[in-house]
Amino acid sequence: MEFSSRERQKLWRLAGDRRDQYPHSLQFYLEPPTESISLVEFESFAVDRLKLLKVVENLGVSYVRGTDVYKTKLAGELRKLKFPYRALAEDDYEARRKDHISHFILRLAYCQSEDLRRWFLQQEMDLFRYRFNELTGGLMQKFLEHVNLSFEAIGEDLKNELANELSASTPGFSLPKVKEQMFYKVGLADAVDLFRARRVYIKDGFAYVPFKEIDVIVLNNYRTKLSKALALTARSLPSIQSDERLQPLLNHLSHSYVGPDYSVQKNTGKISLDQIDALSVKSFPLCMRQLHRALRDSHHLRHGGRMQYGLFLKGIGLTLEQALEFWKKEFIRGKVDADKFDKGYAYSIRHSYGKEGKRTDYTPYSCMKIIMSNPPSQGDYHGCPFRHSDPELLKQKLQSYKISPSGITQVLELVKGMHYQLACQKYFELTHDVDDIGFSLNHPNQYFTESQKLLSGGRELKKEFNNSGSFQQKNNSQESINSSSTPTSSNAKTDTELEELEAYFTED
Amino acid sequence: PCTARPSRVPAVVKNYFQLREFSFTLRDDVYLRFQSFSSPQELERELQKINPYKIDIGAVYSHRPNQHNTVHLGAFQPQEKELVFDIDMTDYDDVRTCCSSADICSKCWTLMTIAIRIIDRALVEDLGVRHRLWVYSGRRGVHCWVCDDAVRKWSPALRAAAVEYLSLVKGGADTVKKVTLSHPVHPFIRRSVDVVEKYFEEYALLGQDILGSPEKWDKVLALIPEDILPSRSCSKKDSVQRWELLRARVERSRPGGRAAAQGPCYADWEVMLQFCFPRLDINVSKGLGHLLKSPFSVHPKTGGWGVWGVWGSPAPTPAPVHSPNPPDYKKTSLAPYVKVFEQFVEGMECARRGEKIRQSDLQGDF
Numbered sequence: 114m115e116f117s118s119r120e121r122q123k124l125w126r127l128a129g130d131r132r133d134q135y136p137h138s139l140q141f142y143l144e145p146p147t148e149s150i151s152l153v154e155f156e157s158f159a160v161d162r163l164k165l166l167k168v169v170e171n172l173g174v175s176y177v178r179g180t181d182v183y184k185t186k187l188a189g190e191l192r193k194l195k196f197p198y199r200a201l202a203e204d205d206y207e208a209r210r211k212d213h214i215s216h217f218i219l220r221l222a223y224c225q226s227e228d229l230r231r232w233f234l235q236q237e238m239d240l241f242r243y244r245f246n247e248l249t250g251g252l253m254q255k256f257l258e259h260v261n262l263s264f265e266a267i268g269e270d271l272k273n274e275l276a277n278e279l280s281a282s283t284p285g286f287s288l289p290k291v292k293e294q295m296f297y298k299v300g301l302a303d304a305v306d307l308f309r310a311r312r313v314y315i316k317d318g319f320a321y322v323p324f325k326e327i328d329v330i331v332l333n334n335y336r337t338k339l340s341k342a343l344a345l346t347a348r349s350l351p352s353i354q355s356d357e358r359l360q361p362l363l364n365h366l367s368h369s370y371v372g373p374d375y376s377v378q379k380n381t382g383k384i385s386l387d388q389i390d391a392l393s394v395k396s397f398p399l400c401m402r403q404l405h406r407a408l409r410d411s412h413h414l415r416h417g418g419r420m421q422y423g424l425f426l427k428g429i430g431l432t433l434e435q436a437l438e439f440w441k442k443e444f445i446r447g448k449v450d451a452d453k454f455d456k457g458y459a460y461s462i463r464h465s466y467g468k469e470g471k472r473t474d475y476t477p478y479s480c481m482k483i484i485m486s487n488p489p490s491q492g493d494y495h496g497c498p499f500r501h502s503d504p505e506l507l508k509q510k511l512q513s514y515k516i517s518p519s520g521i522t523q524v525l526e527l528v529k530g531m532h533y534q535l536a537c538q539k540y541f542e543l544t545h546d547v548d549d550i551g552f553s554l555n556h557p558n559q560y561f562t563e564s565q566k567l568l569s570g571g572r573e574l575k576k577e578f579n580n581s582g583s584f585q586q587k588n589n590s591q592e593s594i595n596s597s598s599t600p601t602s603s604n605a606k607t608d609t610e611l612e613e614l615e616a617y618f619t620e621d
Numbered sequence: 622p623c624t625a626r627p628s629r630v631p632a633v634v635k636n637y638f639q640l641r642e643f644s645f646t647l648r649d650d651v652y653l654r655f656q657s658f659s660s661p662q663e664l665e666r667e668l669q670k671i672n673p674y675k676i677d678i679g680a681v682y683s684h685r686p687n688q689h690n691t692v693h694l695g696a697f698q699p700q701e702k703e704l705v706f707d708i709d710m711t712d713y714d715d716v717r718t719c720c721s722s723a724d725i726c727s728k729c730w731t732l733m734t735i736a737i738r739i740i741d742r743a744l745v746e747d748l749g750v751r752h753r754l755w756v757y758s759g760r761r762g763v764h765c766w767v768c769d770d771a772v773r774k775w776s777p778a779l780r781a782a783a784v785e786y787l788s789l790v791k792g793g794a795d796t797v798k799k800v801t802l803s804h805p806v807h808p809f810i811r812r813s814v815d816v817v818e819k820y821f822e823e824y825a826l827l828g829q830d831i832l833g834s835p836e837k838w839d840k841v842l843a844l845i846p847e848d849i850l851p852s853r854s855c856s857k858k859d860s861v862q863r864w865e866l867l868r869a870r871v872e873r874s875r876p877g878g879r880a881a882a883q884g885p886c887y888a889d890w891e892v893m894l895q896f897c898f899p900r901l902d903i904n905v906s907k908g909l910g911h912l913l914k915s916p917f918s919v920h921p922k923t924g925g926w927g928v929w930g931v932w933g934s935p936a937p938t939p940a941p942v943h944s945p946n947p948p949d950y951k952k953t954s955l956a957p958y959v960k961v962f963e964q965f966v967e968g969m970e971c972a973r974r975g976e977k978i979r980q981s982d983l984q985g986d987f
Contacts, residue, residue: 281806282805282807302776302779305778308786309785311810314808315786316749318750457650488792489794491713491793491900492712492794493794498795501793502795503796503798
């Protein structure tokens with residue numbers, strides 16, 4: 114039994130006008146919603162927000178953030194899914210409420226693991242950035258006051274004194290422009306991103322931030338808050354998981370997005386150690402192939418490499434005993450003797466299999482994690498070759514792997530556009546001689562599994578014959594959204610809703 | 622000199638010491654983590670008793686580290702920690718020719734001098750930090766301990782940001798060009814170049830002779846854009862002259878020389894920085910829980926002492942640890958370094974007292 118939207122509004126009017134609950138079209142989501150909502154609404158809100166975040170992700174991969182195309186597409190999607198999209202609209206209580214509630218539902222679903230949190234945070238940040246920048250100057254000021262983020266502007270005298278430094282520190286700020294703009298003195302902790310990237314002047318423990326970069330500060334503040342909140346939510350999750358109505362739904366919501374985390378191996382023990390050399394050529398993504406080569410060549414890998422490669426091997430099915438044997442055999446051919454290996458390295462291998470220390474069973478790294486965190490430095494071979502290698506060296510490597518010159522050009526083009534995962538996908542297509550792999554790659558272990566499926570003939574792939582060699586920006590996940598997102602009626606049965614969701618995610 | 626009134630105002634937070642993690646390395650690489658002590662005297666007694674090979678210092682935790690097993694999992698968290706930097710000579714292996722891995726000599730040690738000058742300047746002038754202790758790590762590098770009250774409370778994210786702010790050399794074995802500058806050049810970079818400038822000729826051109834032979838100069842020329850490269854058949858006969866030629870060509874491109882679209886070229890600075898700029902290990906600085914070898918702890922692999930920035934002098938003869946008469950260390954060659962350390966601690970005590978007195982005066986609380 115459900116209320117229609119009009120009846121519901123009437124009920125709330127009776128309970129008092131709650132419009133001042135959302136004074137702005139965007140918010141920091143500090144207070145969780147306290148009203149009761151129906152399960153059906155709960156679910157449809159969650160699914161809509163998930164669709165929205167997925168769109169945010171796809172747009173972020175395909176277009177430069179903040180460009181007109183990006184903004185137009187995102188605005189269109191917000192409107193279609195009935196989220197607040199016009200900063201000035203005063204009468205969008207329903208949309209703001211939906212925004213508020215759906216955000217909190219997804220928090221529950223996406224607080225459960227590091228990968229999920231990272232993904233959720235990234236998409237919510239992008240969404241927030243877009244919305245914040247859509248605000249007019251006046252509304253921005255109001256919003257800043259509302260969230261207690263007003264900073265002290267520096268005086269004209271100080272600004273003139275520092276003019277040269279400010280201009281040299283702030284990209285895009287010529288001397289005359291420095292004179293025009295307001296600069297704010299902000300503590301390092303609040304300006305952490307600008308500080309990190311050296312995009313502002315830093316003196317005596319303060320960052321001198323131009324007005325136009327205040328959004329970075331706001332975003333940084335938002336991220337800190339959200340990240341803390343997610344950690345807190347994760348801690349209180351057990352009480353929600355005992356609710357048998359919500360638990361399956363929440364699990365479904367999270368799993369349906371990021372896909373499996375490859376921590377549970379169906380094929381444990383099905384790979385023998387002497388297969389690895391051959392597999393590394395046939396079915397390993399470039400990052401793992403590179404690590405394997407480096408290990409065989411130098412009989413050693415540094416910590417970052419051992420983690421990335423070791424967990425990948427665990428994911429493709431090496432047992433703990435095999436892993437110990439594998440690493441030991443290689444390391445003792447180098448500078449490490451058996452004794453040192455058993456004392457030092459064996460511990461960390463058992464640790465990564467959850468047999469030591471806090472006994473966490475570590476999951477293999479996803480592409481996102483490899484690309485975003487812990488970049489390789491001197492003597493390291495881990496990381497994403499598409500992200501972390503010089504294009505010239507990448508080219509040489511691909512040549513030595515017998516990739517065709519036109520294929521290499523396509524890969525490098527994607528790398529140049531910072532589409533590292535698409536570049537890897539292209540590499541998959543080239544090395545497996547298929548035109549379209551029909552899935553979107555986001556995990557090295559997924560690469561391996563798909564490659565194995567393909568090589569053993571378990572999966573049929575359409576081979577296009579009219580392939581003229583021209584390359585088009587891949588955007589099929591985008592299209593699948595548009596074609597499958599029929600408006601969801603709030604009376605829809607749970608099952609169909611979930612099925613739809615399933616279909617929606619398996620398509621891309 | 623300390624100007625604050627000497628008084629009964631305590632210089633440290635109560636219980637701070639008891640919550641601090643120490644870690645010992647014993648024979649055969651046996652590690653004892655999460656040691657903690659109720660007083661400095663207890664620490665001293667324990668040191669005399671087990672005589673560890675190496676002492677590491679960790680964070681200040683929410684609970685006593687030696688009781689970490691008794692509190693609920695997840696409740697035991699590091700709260701505070703000095704901001705530490707670890708600069709390790711092995712990370713320079715691609716740019717030094719005299720030694721590799723853990724070996725060091727007086728030639729490449731200049732790299733550490735440059736590193737300290739660059740980082741220390743930035744810590745003070747940019748980050749507004751006051752209390753820094755620089756120590757030789759005992760083997761192949763240096764450590765820096767930043768002890769300001771506010772800094773000890775920094776989050777891992779802020780620590781990581783500081784390291785990134787202070788890092789210019791990016792990329793691993795697969796990156797040829799590890800420093801890329803673009804216009805405008807941030808004051809931090811300019812000032813770092815000024816520091817490198819002072820040492821570059823002596824260290825890189827004469828000491829390492831980086832343009833001395835074709836194999837060597839190919840490594841440098843790989844970092845210079847094609848249109849600026851001088852012809853290889855030039856008549857210059859040594860590194861210094863070759864560098865002058867290269868530099869002149871790059872500088873000519875700077876103010877409005879090259880096509881505007883390409884922007885000014887900073888290849889000379891990029892080379893200087895790639896060869897000399899400090900390479901920090903972010904993981905050591907980022908995590909609050911990361912352990913770092915204590916100053917004055919002997920390095921188990923070399924027998925070298927971790928003391929203030931000297932290298933080359935023979936390791937001092939260790940004074941017996943449990944001497945009945947504490948000032949005995951003054952009779953060893955360690956004395957001047959202990960003095961540096963004592964002055965550092967005094968400076969911190971004084972600053973803390975001053976701050977406390979200021980606060981209580983503000984409250985009118987006498």
